[in-house]
Amino acid sequence: MNTLKVSVVTPDGPVYEGEAELVSVKAKSGELGILPGHIPLVAPLTINAVRFKNGADTLLLAVSGGFVEVRPKQVTILAESAELPSDIDVERARAAKERAEQRLNQAKQDNVDFRRAELALKRAINRLDLTGK
Ligand code: ATP
Numbered sequence: 606m607n608t609l610k611v612s613v614v615t616p617d618g619p620v621y622e623g624e625a626e627l628v629s630v631k632a633k634s635g636e637l638g639i640l641p642g643h644i645p646l647v648a649p650l651t652i653n654a655v656r657f658k659n660g661a662d663t664l665l666l667a668v669s670g671g672f673v674e675v676r677p678k679q680v681t682i683l684a685e686s687a688e689l690p691s692d693i694d695v696e697r698a699r700a701a702k703e704r705a706e707q708r709l710n711q712a713k714q715d716n717v718d719f720r721r722a723e724l725a726l727k728r729a730i731n732r733l734d735l736t737g738k
Pocket of ligand 1: 686687694695697729
């Protein structure tokens, strides 16, 4: 089967390396489905799940921003943070979500805090969605 080499790297080091027949990411410009032989590109990512498909198996990772770099035989995700579902601490994500919601309720006059809280909330929801919590 024709596959892509895939790797997910964060500032803390590699999080995942493997192969996939199809990679799906949510770029800022929209959903991107990447098959082997795709034209090279670099695109900024949203806070979302990344999907690696192999036959009936789909591996999901929670990715917080960063970039996808596509080459014909390889996809590299350079993320600010990335976690496999099994590495997600649900209680931590729930606490982060609650903190962010409280800040959003308080920080209406302060745009910087508001934006930071919005992003923190998105990260927490992305992590919880991925674990199905
Ligand atoms: P928190 O407020 O709980 O730190 P955060 O969204 O601000 O959440 P990040 O700055 O995105 O955290 O990530 C910092 C580091 O902690 C990264 O290595 C990330 O993978 C890890 N991390 C954050 N939240 C979780 C979680 N719920 N479970 C596992 N790892 C997490």
